[in-house]
Amino acid sequence: MTVKLSASEQMTVEQLLHLLEQAVMPLVQVTASQHEHTPKVVLAYSGGVDSEVLAYGLSAFAQKYPHIACLLIHVHHGLSANADTWVQHCITRAGHYQLPLQIERVKVDKGPRQSLEAQAREARYHAFDRYLNPGDILLTAHHQDDQLETLLLALKRGQGPKGLAAMGAIQAYQQAWLVRPLLEISRDQIEQFALQYRLIHIEDESNQDDSYDRNFLRLDIIPRLKQRWPSIAATAARSAALCAEQQDVIDDEVSHRLPDWLIVPSDTNALMTESTGFKLTGFGQLSGAWQALLFRGYLIHCGVSLPSQAQLQQILSQLLAAKDDANMSIQWGDYQVKRFAGVAYALNNSELEPLASTQLSADFNSLLNGDVADMLMDVGQHRYHLNQQTRVDKPLLVLPPANSKVTLRYGGVGSIKCQPQFASSQRQKPRELKKLWQECHIPPWRRQQIPLIFYDEVLVAAIGLWIDKRYVAQTGEQGISFLIQSAKK
Structure with a gap:
C-alpha cells in the first residue's frame, strides 16, 4: 500500500505507520541481504513537534516489528537556557513511547564567517554518526515545508540542479541511510496530528529569531507565499524532484566519462600514491559546461569539499591558461589545486606541510649497526620499509663509514649534486638535484617532503628514488635497501 495524502487530508496513525514502513522496510531487506544483519532505526529526536510525531509513529513501528532495534537520539547543544529542560522532556516521552533514548552533549564552536545553524547541524550529525553501523537507518522529521x-x-545561493533538488526522501549517508518519511507531509498536517493525539512537544525559542535565514523564510516569507498560492509547498517539492531526476542523469553521465580523465595512483610515481590526478590534455577542447561538470566530479571523487561556482571557474581558467612549468596553486578552505606535467591534483593543505630535517632515529642507527634486520619509517604521507641485507641483484646503499654523521633531510637545495644509479652510463658527472626532480617527474610541492640521506654532508640517496652511484654497495657487500611499502594511514 502506497500512502499519498492530499494537502487537506488529516493524517492518521495507520497512515503514519505506513509511511514509515514504505521508507524503512525495503532498506531493512537490502541490509539483511548485503550485510547479513538487521539494521537498527535511529531517529534524530529534538522533541519539537515534527520529531515528536515521528517518534510516536516509530513507537507503533517498534511494536509491530520488535525484531528491529529502534533508538532515539537527542542532541544537547547547550545553546539555549532551556536545553536541560528539553532533555527531561525527551527522557519522559521516550519512556512513554517505550523507546530507548541516548542523550548526546555537543559543543558548538562558531568561528569567523561561520553560520551557527551550520555548525550546530554539523555537530548533530557527528553525534548521530557514532551510533550508525553499515546499513543502519537514520530518520529525520523534515517535511514538505522544510523542503x-x-x-x-x-x-538564494544561486545553486544549480544539485542544490535545487533539495532533500531526498531516501539517500545514502556514510555507510548507512538517511530517510525522511514525512517529506511529502505538510507542517499543517503534522501539527493537526499532534493536536489530535495530544502529543506534548517542546517549543525552541530560537525558532522565532528571524535573523536566521530559515526562520525568516518560515515566519515572514512562506506564509505570504501560501496565502497567495496555497499549494506552493507541494508544487515546489515537484520542482525539486524534477531537479533531482535531472541531476541523476548528469551524475550518471559524469560517472561514465570521468574515468577517462583520471590518473589513478597506480599510474603515477610511487611518491604520489595518495593522490589521484586529473588529465588536462584535451580538456580545454570541451565545452565550459562539461569542464565544470567533470572537474567537479573529480573533486567529489577525491572526497574534498567543493569550491563555489566562482572559485571553480577561477580554478578551471588558471589550470587551462597556465604553462606546463608554472608552479600554480589555487586555494579554497582546506584544499588546493596544483598542476604538474599536464595533470591537476586536488590536495589537502595538511599534505603540503613542510617536514623538519632531523638526525636519524635510534632505530635507524640500530639498522645501520646490524642490531635489527629491518624497520618501518613514517615520513610525511608515506611509509618506508628499510632493511639491511647482502647485495645480490639490486642496488643497495653502502653502510656509512665509521664515525660518520648520518642525517635525514627533506627536499634539499636544488643546487646539491648527486649521481643516481639509474642515470645513463654515458653520464659521468653528478647532476643538480633540481634536474633530478624533473627527471623523476616529482612535482615541486612533493620535493620538500622526500627524505634524503646524507653521510656527513654528502647526499648519498633519495629514499624511494635513487642511490648515488658512488655509494652503491658492491655485490656480496652489506647495504641498506629501501622502498615505499604503502601510503601512511
Missing part, C-alpha cells in the same frame, strides 16, 4: 525552505535557500 520549500531548502529550495528557496538554494535559489
Whole structure:
C-alpha cells in the first residue's frame, strides 16, 4: 500500500505507520541481504513537534516489528537556557513511547564567517554518526515545508540542479541511510496530528529569531507565499524532484566519462600514491559546461569539499591558461589545486606541510649497526620499509663509514649534486638535484617532503628514488635497501 495524502487530508496513525514502513522496510531487506544483519532505526529526536510525531509513529513501528532495534537520539547543544529542560522532556516521552533514548552533549564552536545553524547541524550529525553501523537507518522529521525552505535557500545561493533538488526522501549517508518519511507531509498536517493525539512537544525559542535565514523564510516569507498560492509547498517539492531526476542523469553521465580523465595512483610515481590526478590534455577542447561538470566530479571523487561556482571557474581558467612549468596553486578552505606535467591534483593543505630535517632515529642507527634486520619509517604521507641485507641483484646503499654523521633531510637545495644509479652510463658527472626532480617527474610541492640521506654532508640517496652511484654497495657487500611499502594511514 502506497500512502499519498492530499494537502487537506488529516493524517492518521495507520497512515503514519505506513509511511514509515514504505521508507524503512525495503532498506531493512537490502541490509539483511548485503550485510547479513538487521539494521537498527535511529531517529534524530529534538522533541519539537515534527520529531515528536515521528517518534510516536516509530513507537507503533517498534511494536509491530520488535525484531528491529529502534533508538532515539537527542542532541544537547547547550545553546539555549532551556536545553536541560528539553532533555527531561525527551527522557519522559521516550519512556512513554517505550523507546530507548541516548542523550548526546555537543559543543558548538562558531568561528569567523561561520553560520551557527551550520555548525550546530554539523555537530548533530557527528553525534548521530557514532551510533550508525553499515546499513543502519537514520530518520529525520523534515517535511514538505522544510523542503520549500531548502529550495528557496538554494535559489538564494544561486545553486544549480544539485542544490535545487533539495532533500531526498531516501539517500545514502556514510555507510548507512538517511530517510525522511514525512517529506511529502505538510507542517499543517503534522501539527493537526499532534493536536489530535495530544502529543506534548517542546517549543525552541530560537525558532522565532528571524535573523536566521530559515526562520525568516518560515515566519515572514512562506506564509505570504501560501496565502497567495496555497499549494506552493507541494508544487515546489515537484520542482525539486524534477531537479533531482535531472541531476541523476548528469551524475550518471559524469560517472561514465570521468574515468577517462583520471590518473589513478597506480599510474603515477610511487611518491604520489595518495593522490589521484586529473588529465588536462584535451580538456580545454570541451565545452565550459562539461569542464565544470567533470572537474567537479573529480573533486567529489577525491572526497574534498567543493569550491563555489566562482572559485571553480577561477580554478578551471588558471589550470587551462597556465604553462606546463608554472608552479600554480589555487586555494579554497582546506584544499588546493596544483598542476604538474599536464595533470591537476586536488590536495589537502595538511599534505603540503613542510617536514623538519632531523638526525636519524635510534632505530635507524640500530639498522645501520646490524642490531635489527629491518624497520618501518613514517615520513610525511608515506611509509618506508628499510632493511639491511647482502647485495645480490639490486642496488643497495653502502653502510656509512665509521664515525660518520648520518642525517635525514627533506627536499634539499636544488643546487646539491648527486649521481643516481639509474642515470645513463654515458653520464659521468653528478647532476643538480633540481634536474633530478624533473627527471623523476616529482612535482615541486612533493620535493620538500622526500627524505634524503646524507653521510656527513654528502647526499648519498633519495629514499624511494635513487642511490648515488658512488655509494652503491658492491655485490656480496652489506647495504641498506629501501622502498615505499604503502601510503601512511
